[in-house]
Amino acid sequence: MDAAEVEFLAEKELVTIIPNFSLDKIYLIGGDLGPFNPGLPVEVPLWLAINLKQRQKCRLIPPEWMDVGLDLTVPEFKPCLGLCAASMDPLGFPLSLKIKKLEKIRDHERKEETFTPMPSPYYMELTKLLLNHASDNIPKADEIRTLIKDVWDTRIAKLRVSADSFVRQQEAHAKLDNLTLMEINTSGAFLTQALNHMYKLRTNLQPSESVQSQDF
Amino acid sequence: MTEELDPTAQDSDGGSEEVVLTPAELIENLEQEENLRRAKKGDLKVSIHRMEMERIRYVLSSYLRCRLMKIEKFFPHILEKEKTAHEGELSSLSPEELVFAKQYMANTETYLKNVALKHMPPNLQMVDLLRSVPKPDLDSYVFLRVKERQENILVEPETDEQRDYVIDLEEGSQHLIRYKTIAPLVASGAVQLI
Numbered sequence: 001m002d003a004a005e006v007e008f009l010a011e012k013e014l015v016t017i018i019p020n021f022s023l024d025k026i027y028l029i030g031g032d033l034g035p036f037n038p039g040l041p042v043e044v045p046l047w048l049a050i051n052l053k054q055r056q057k058c059r060l061i062p063p064e065w066m067d068v069g070l071d072l073t074v075p076e077f078k079p080c081l082g083l084c085a086a087s088m089d090p091l092g093f094p095l096s097l098k099i100k101k102l103e104k105i106r107d108h109e110r111k112e113e114t115f116t117p118m119p120s121p122y123y124m125e126l127t128k129l130l131l132n133h134a135s136d137n138i139p140k141a142d143e144i145r146t147l148i149k150d151v152w153d154t155r156i157a158k159l160r161v162s163a164d165s166f167v168r169q170q171e172a173h174a175k176l177d178n179l180t181l182m183e184i185n186t187s188g189a190f191l192t193q194a195l196n197h198m199y200k201l202r203t204n205l206q207p208s209e210s211v212q213s214q215d216f
Numbered sequence: 217m218t219e220e221l222d223p224t225a226q227d228s229d230g231g232s233e234e235v236v237l238t239p240a241e242l243i244e245n246l247e248q249e250e251n252l253r254r255a256k257k258g259d260l261k262v263s264i265h266r267m268e269m270e271r272i273r274y275v276l277s278s279y280l281r282c283r284l285m286k287i288e289k290f291f292p293h294i295l296e297k298e299k300t301a302h303e304g305e306l307s308s309l310s311p312e313e314l315v316f317a318k319q320y321m322a323n324t325e326t327y328l329k330n331v332a333l334k335h336m337p338p339n340l341q342m343v344d345l346l347r348s349v350p351k352p353d354l355d356s357y358v359f360l361r362v363k364e365r366q367e368n369i370l371v372e373p374e375t376d377e378q379r380d381y382v383i384d385l386e387e388g389s390q391h392l393i394r395y396k397t398i399a400p401l402v403a404s405g406a407v408q409l410i
Contacts, residue, residue, distance in 0.1 A: 008274070026261055028268050051267065057260075166392075173371045173383060174392040176359075184359055184390075184410055191392075195357040199394070203355075 006182050010125035011047040016061040018042075019052065046126065050133050060134040065119035066127065067101045068140045068147065102147040109154050115178040124152060124182045155183055163191050167198070287317050290352050292345040295321060321345070354396045359410040361390050366406055369397060 012030070023036040034042050041061060044052075052058040109116050120126055127148045135141040159179070166174055176184070287294060287309075295317055298307060309317065324345070333341045366385040371393070373380060385391065390410065401407045 005278070008271075011271075021260070023260060026264060028265065029272060030268065047267070047271065048264065172373060172394065176390045176392060177388075179390060181410065188359055188410075192357045192359075196353065196355070199355055199357075 001181075001185050003182070003185065006185050007125045007129070009181065010122035011045065011050075011129075013046050013120065013122055013126060014043045015046050015049050015063060015126075015130075016041045016043055017049050017052065017058040018061065019058045021057050046129060050129060053134050060130060060137045062130060062138045063120065063126065065101055065105070065123075066130070066138065066144055068103065068143045102144060102151075106147050106151050106154070109151055113158070115155060115158060115176070117178045118151075118180055121180050122182070123148065123180065152183075155179075156186065159183060159187055163187065167194070170198075170202075283313065284316070287313060288320060290349065291317050291321050291324075292349050293351055296346060354399065356395055357392060358395045358398075359390065359392050360398060360402075360407045361410055362387055362407050364406040366401060369401075371397060 018039060018041050019036045020038050021036060022038055025035045026033050030045070033044055033048075036042055049058065049060055053060055105116075105119065127144065130138060131141050131145055138144065162174070294309070298309065298314065298317075301307065307314065328343060329341075333343065362385045365387045368382045369385060371381055371383055385407070395402075398407055402409060
């Protein structure tokens with residue numbers, strides 16, 4: 001597969017948009033898309049969302065994980081309405097407890113040696129398409145871009161290290177959960193071809209009748 | 217519909233081709249839909265449907281292109297398999313593909329004969345395509361995703377010092393392994409190649 005095909009598959013993911021037109025329910029081959037009313041959010045596949053945005057017919061809402069703001073779902077977080085200590089920011093929230101979603105993901109990824117689950121199996125493609133076409137609808141676009149790139153670099157480095165040890169120890173099998181299609185695709189073709197060559201060289205070292213070789 | 221076609225389309229090496237269930241009918245359905253929708257007014261609706269159709273057409277044609285590429289690459293072995301298949305077993309090629317494969321073989325033989333073979337000494341004028349065209353490499357490594365849980369898959373050792381060991385394949389996990397070990401699972405649909 002090449003990268004364009006992986007992006008094509010990623011375009012089937014659903015994203016939320018806010019249309020500025022109205023249209024009743026449409027029955028597509030891949031599924032139904034609910035009635036469109038101006039101002040009301042509706043879920044559509046990414047390819048349609050990008051197209052509508054380009055025609056200026058909608059506003060894109062970034063997915064929940066594409067966020068570099070306050071994570072209000074963190075349980076330790078308690079807004080103090082009364083006494084304010086010196087380490088509070090103007091809104092009254094303790095500064096040290098401001099936790100950013102994507103940063104959390106990046107730090108988790110850096111800490112762990114294995115691959116951590118990603119918020120979406122197509123996080124790279126979603127980020128790229130949404131930031132390219134709808135960066136005006138997404139707050140802190142540059143920070144998001146940097147964080148996603150950091151996560152990607154960390155994961156590709158881990159992939160390189162594990163491919164290296166796979167080859168060195170001549171393993172026969174590897175488990176790669178939590179790897180997204182784009183990452184597998186980036187390094188997969190080279191890795192499988194190299195492994196195939198090595199397998200051929202190895203089996204030719206051990207002469208046996210079961211190995212068929214062709215005459216030409 | 218498109219989701220099922222997508223992963224099977226991008227098959228990795230192995231020469232295993234699954235039966236295509238009526239792609240021609242799918243295309244007819246698409247055109248029907250398009251005509252139906254075109255009857256109603258509303259430029260936006262029509263353009264959305266047309267966009268979706270283009271996407272589906274792309275998936276179908278890239279699937280077909282992949283199959284034709286495999287046929288052209290491994291044609292003697294595929295035709296051999298067709299010949300030795302028992303009656304009652306499903307062919308893995310559609311009728312049009314079978315015709316294509318046979319014509320391709322005939323054309324290649326004619327070409328080789330006219331270009332080189334008829335000028336060779338009489339006892340060297342035959343070429344055995346079955347032996348000279350490389351077979352699909354069933355030992356190549358593939359990435360796969362598990363759809364149904366499998367137990368006790370035997371993993372053969374790569375070097376002499378390693379032993380055989382068994383692994384379990386959990387649902388939803390992804391692996392890198394040699395194709396031969398899991399070939400029957402691909403055919404039965406328990407795993408999906410990436």
